[in-house]
Amino acid sequence: MNEKKMRKNRWQTVIFLLIIIVLTYLSAAITSFNFVDGLATIPKAIGWMFSNLMVTQETLDKLPTILEKLAETTFMSIAATTIAAVVSLFLGVFGSKVTKVNNFLSVFARFIASVSRNIPVVAWALVLLISFGQNSVTGFLALFVGTVGFLTRAFIESIDEASQSSVEALTATGSTYFQIVGKAVIPQCLPQMISWVLFMVETNIRNATLVGILTGTGIGYTFDMYYKMLNYNVVALVTLCIVITVIVVDLMSNYVRKVIL
Amino acid sequence: MSLLKVEGLEKSYTADKQILKNIHFEINAGELVSVIGPSGAGKSTLLRCINRMVEFNEGKIMFNNHDVGNLNKKELRNLRANIGMVFQHYNLVPRLTVIENVLHGRFGYKTTLQGLLGRYTEAEKERAFYLLEKLGIHEHAYKRCDQLSGGQQQRVGICRALIQEPKLILCDEPIASLDPNSSKVIMDLLKSISTEMGITCLVNLHQVDVAQHYSDRIIGLNKGEIVFTGTSHELYEEQINKIYGSKTEDLITA
Amino acid sequence: MEATYIKRKKDGRIHIKSGNKGDRVLRSTLGVLTLLTFVAFLFFNYAGLELGSAITETAYNLKVMFLEPALSHFSLGEAIYQVGVTLSLAFLATVIGAIIAFFLSLMAATNLAPLGLARIVRVFVAFIRAVPTVLWVLIFAIAAGLGSEAAVLGMLFHSIAYLVKAFSEAFEEVDKGILEAVRSTGGNWWHVVKSGVLPSTFTYLLSWVFLRFEINFGVAVAMGAAAGAGGIGFDLFMASSFYFDMREVGFITYAILVVAILLEVVSTRLKKRFFPATSD
Numbered sequence: 118m119n120e121k122k123m124r125k126n127r128w129q130t131v132i133f134l135l136i137i138i139v140l141t142y143l144s145a146a147i148t149s150f151n152f153v154d155g156l157a158t159i160p161k162a163i164g165w166m167f168s169n170l171m172v173t174q175e176t177l178d179k180l181p182t183i184l185e186k187l188a189e190t191t192f193m194s195i196a197a198t199t200i201a202a203v204v205s206l207f208l209g210v211f212g213s214k215v216t217k218v219n220n221f222l223s224v225f226a227r228f229i230a231s232v233s234r235n236i237p238v239v240a241w242a243l244v245l246l247i248s249f250g251q252n253s254v255t256g257f258l259a260l261f262v263g264t265v266g267f268l269t270r271a272f273i274e275s276i277d278e279a280s281q282s283s284v285e286a287l288t289a290t291g292s293t294y295f296q297i298v299g300k301a302v303i304p305q306c307l308p309q310m311i312s313w314v315l316f317m318v319e320t321n322i323r324n325a326t327l328v329g330i331l332t333g334t335g336i337g338y339t340f341d342m343y344y345k346m347l348n349y350n351v352v353a354l355v356t357l358c359i360v361i362t363v364i365v366v367d368l369m370s371n372y373v374r375k376v377i378l
Numbered sequence: 379m380s381l382l383k384v385e386g387l388e389k390s391y392t393a394d395k396q397i398l399k400n401i402h403f404e405i406n407a408g409e410l411v412s413v414i415g416p417s418g419a420g421k422s423t424l425l426r427c428i429n430r431m432v433e434f435n436e437g438k439i440m441f442n443n444h445d446v447g448n449l450n451k452k453e454l455r456n457l458r459a460n461i462g463m464v465f466q467h468y469n470l471v472p473r474l475t476v477i478e479n480v481l482h483g484r485f486g487y488k489t490t491l492q493g494l495l496g497r498y499t500e501a502e503k504e505r506a507f508y509l510l511e512k513l514g515i516h517e518h519a520y521k522r523c524d525q526l527s528g529g530q531q532q533r534v535g536i537c538r539a540l541i542q543e544p545k546l547i548l549c550d551e552p553i554a555s556l557d558p559n560s561s562k563v564i565m566d567l568l569k570s571i572s573t574e575m576g577i578t579c580l581v582n583l584h585q586v587d588v589a590q591h592y593s594d595r596i597i598g599l600n601k602g603e604i605v606f607t608g609t610s611h612e613l614y615e616e617q618i619n620k621i622y623g624s625k626t627e628d629l630i631t632a
Numbered sequence: 633m634e635a636t637y638i639k640r641k642k643d644g645r646i647h648i649k650s651g652n653k654g655d656r657v658l659r660s661t662l663g664v665l666t667l668l669t670f671v672a673f674l675f676f677n678y679a680g681l682e683l684g685s686a687i688t689e690t691a692y693n694l695k696v697m698f699l700e701p702a703l704s705h706f707s708l709g710e711a712i713y714q715v716g717v718t719l720s721l722a723f724l725a726t727v728i729g730a731i732i733a734f735f736l737s738l739m740a741a742t743n744l745a746p747l748g749l750a751r752i753v754r755v756f757v758a759f760i761r762a763v764p765t766v767l768w769v770l771i772f773a774i775a776a777g778l779g780s781e782a783a784v785l786g787m788l789f790h791s792i793a794y795l796v797k798a799f800s801e802a803f804e805e806v807d808k809g810i811l812e813a814v815r816s817t818g819g820n821w822w823h824v825v826k827s828g829v830l831p832s833t834f835t836y837l838l839s840w841v842f843l844r845f846e847i848n849f850g851v852a853v854a855m856g857a858a859a860g861a862g863g864i865g866f867d868l869f870m871a872s873s874f875y876f877d878m879r880e881v882g883f884i885t886y887a888i889l890v891v892a893i894l895l896e897v898v899s900t901r902l903k904k905r906f907f908p909a910t911s912d
Contacts, residue, residue: 141727144720147713148780148862155781162775162785170771189675196672199665235892237850239857239865240885243872244697248689253676286469286535289429290542291458291486296493300482301471308473308654311661318665323764330766330858331869334677337766344770356767363762376657475650496648503646507638516637520650 170353179351187358190335194321197257201264202314209272215281234266242328251333259328260321275309308377315370380404381578388436397423399602410572410579412589415599416622421582425548429461459486462539466551468531472524476534480506483541509537529560549581565592697882704880715887718863722848724784729791730841737799761793769859783861787851791844798840802833839902846895
């Protein structure tokens with residue numbers, strides 16, 4: 118690297134850092150975010166957490182109801198993810214440039230994926246809430262739409278990456294389209310796809326909490342209710358239950374991933 | 379009686395660059411013919427025109443008395459089922475077992491549903507094992523293909539082509555990714571396939587000495603045009619220079 | 633004479649699957665997920681659901697949203713400002729998160745930190761990740777009051793957890809030779825990081841940070857709606873749950889969509905540039 122290029126690189130770094138600093142300052146100004154206050158909050162918040170977020174004996178009475186709501190939320194997340202995965206499988210196969218049927222369907226699949234992914238789950242939840250009301254179906258549908266978007270993109274990438282060469286080989290043997298997809302593309306990509314699905318199950322359990330707060334269902338609603346009643350002991354218990362669920366799902370997914378990938 | 383006859387074949391992907399220009403040749407049943415030429419000469423495209431993996435623009439290809447350019451969907455499937463193909467990168471499904479990959483060669487003869495359900499007859503499975511044994515990789519039959527060496531994977535690829543019971547096997551640079559020992563094994567196999575089983579082989583190669591050693595005939599391709607056809611004995615340095623546009627010494631050192 | 637290498641079923645038919653552990657786990661995973669999905673519909677709470685009218689109404693609402701978007705409770709300038717607020721929240725959480733994550737991930741990378749420390753950091757990060765962002769925001773809101781501080785801090789936690797995972801994996805992939813080369817010249821730990829690890833991973837880290845920014849935008853919208861953190865998310869919440877104004881919901885949705893797609897395009901470009909191997 119010569120002198121001139123090094124100087125140019127250094128300038129680029131300086132300018133890049135300056136832009137970041139200016140943007141940070143601007144963002145802080147727009148949101149009236151105070152760094153000092155913000156930093157001071159952390160120890161305060163942690164102190165508060167340790168003194169208030171305590172699971173006490175009497176909160177354990179609430180455990181059965183909490184677990185019931187948690188099960189509802191967990192099952193809702195799993196159902197939304199698997200059903201979305203089935204839809205995404207079709208969209209992914211049609212959308213991938215290796216296995217597309219025609220250009221129109223490919224663009225269409227990618228368009229659906231992009232729109233449903235980029236409109237946040239909260240927007241879907243709020244719109245669906247109006248007509249579907251406060252029940253699991255609302256949350257299910259909201260998670261479903263967002264998951265379809267995410268998984269379709271992931272599946273398209275998996276298929277593009279893994280199957281170009283075997284698709285060519287099977288086409289050359291005179292295989293039909295569905296034989297190629299069913300017997301070469303899907304067997305090859307399935308482990309990667311399952312890995313994404315498991316990732317989404319875990320993500321959706323956390324997202325379901327958010328959706329639950331908005332739509333008044335599941336564990337999110339339970340959290341919100343006790344939060345608003347300032348009953349922080351139950352809040353702590355609810356949080357703990359969610360954490361354990363997510364970690365257990367995460368550990369199981371990691372095990373499955375290790376074996377199948 | 380020729381098995382494959384190519385007349386006036388032309389192909390271009392874009393209007394300004396022609397990949398294949400006015401290609402004529404004939405191949406008889408049971409021959410092993412090599413196509414040699416520098417990279418970018420159009421060897422791969424030529425091979426893929428024959429089973430219409432690539433659609434050609436002009437000319438006529440006759441395979442086994444069928445006009446390749448003029449087939450409906452079903453007839454095209456049938457054509458492909460009759461032509462095996464072997465690839466440089468083997469193009470197997472890495473996660474599936476060797477035996478499954480071999481049986482993929484039968485899809486051309488099955489309905490979509492039979493294929494999807496994996497309905498292979500016992501005779502087909504026996505045949506697959508027979509071929510694996512013949513090629514000396516039967517003990518790997520239940521291994522995943524990505525656990526095999528390159529030479530072994532190429533043998534699986536050849537098995538997949540053979541189980542199609544093809545009249546012609548197209549080999550696109552079958553030894554370009556292999557070490558010299560495996561290359562020899564693969565070329566010996568192809569040679570015995572053509573002499574013992576009577577299956578015609580059309581092989582793209584870039585090693586002139588390999589082509590000379592194994593082929594009945596050689597086709598030299600340069601910039602999309604055939605500049606040489608003849609037996610390996612007729613291929614002198616002068617012709618090689620014409621094909622590669624350089625001296626052989628450069629070629630060997632390159 | 634029967635060849636011994638052919639595996640047969642009891643009825644004499646030939647096996648073609650290897651039947652190894654991976655296949656079995658894969659199949660049982662699929663089975664369990666399918667089963668749980670069916671069970672899920674039994675657990676659902678169907679209170680007040682009238683599917684027929686809900687679907688037609690939603691279809692109508694979606695039509696109004698996407699075909700007749702309009703603003704009625706605030707101006708275009710205000711909308712742009714609120715999008716700016718959301719972007720700013722996401723930006724702050726990302727930048728601060730990236731800085732903290734950088735140092736934490738140095739402690740979590742097994743080739744740079746002692747194994748014990750790396751484990752502790754990893755468990756800590758796994759715990760943070762398991763708590764939904766919205767709960768972090770709500771918990772901080774009690775201590776800091778509802779406002780940008782609570783929102784940024786809450787989002788910060790997840791950003792850190794996410795980036796520490798990505799960063800430490802990137803650090804661990806740094807070629808051993810580079811680290812040894814710097815160490816052999818007598819460089820201390822910080823030298824190893826500065827001249828061995830950083831140059832070879834910097835662009836990689838940067839694209840992860842941008843990816844997180846993209847995610848944080850979505851999170852910031854959600855926090856506005858669910859935790860009252862302000863920004864366009866809060867307007868979305870008001871428009872749909874308070875005013876029931878589908879046209880305004882549509883307009884806001886479009887605004888979010890445009891920003892999200894822009895961010896996605898930029899991050900895909902960055903990815904193509906910095907991970908050429910994966911986007912080939």
